[in-house]
Amino acid sequence: MGTTDPPTRPSASARVLVVEDEATIRAAVEQALVDGGFVVGGRGHGGDLEQVLAGFRPDLVILDIMLPGRDGFRLLEVIREHTDAAVILLTARDGVDDRLRGLDSGADDYVIKPFLLAELVSRVRAVLRRRGRVPTAVQYGDLVIDEQSGTVSRAGGVLDLTATELRLLSYLFEERGRTVTKNQILTQVWGYDDYDPNIVEVHISGLRRKLEGRGPRIVHTVRGLGYRLSLPEPR
Structure with missing residues (x-):
């Protein structure tokens, strides 16, 4: 990942939850978000998502679709039932039907693997900006x-x-x-x-x-x- 100089962070950083079962990808995404000044939480599955949402109170969830147990589409429903957090779907499935299903179900954005970390962080900022959740x-x-x-x-x-x-x-x-x-x-x-x-x-x-x-x-x-x-x- 390399070493980055710490930025001066806003007093109220947005909270981002990463739900991704591939540990290497999850760690890289989490580090990129931390470097970007966000408060970050991570999970390798969505089995305890209801409790995590209540405790962590994310402003945005990065949600992999292909997860063990409940998949990302089911977890997207859970997020919509329990919080108004923004959601970015993260997946290797690039079919139009999957993208439309995710967006129609209430996702704010859709990122296809493989992706650039800088692009993902930029999309996180853009989604949160539209929702008025982060300083511009x-x-x-x-x-x-x-x-x-x-x-x-x-x-x-x-x-x-x-x-x-x-x-x-x-x-x-x-x-x-x-x-x-x-x-x-x-x-x-x-x-x-x-x-x-x-x-x-x-x-x-x-x-x-x-x-x-x-x-x-x-x-x-x-x-x-x-x-x-x-x-x-x-x-």
């Missing part, structure tokens, strides 16, 4: 990013970023402390990986210039690998 702004050191309003500030000063620079910075924030390649950036920010990789260098350069107008460098080049967002070492 996230903070990392002296950097504050508010994707909903489209504003970014550093050290108290608002930065004039383009829409692409905002998407780029938001992606680097989601992967903070980790090195991402140019192809990963192209896929996540532009939606394609067949653009000229030089476009990444151009936008990184512009973003750096604006960020460094308000403080020390936080977008670093990892030679031969890519880029990493990380806070300056304390002096």
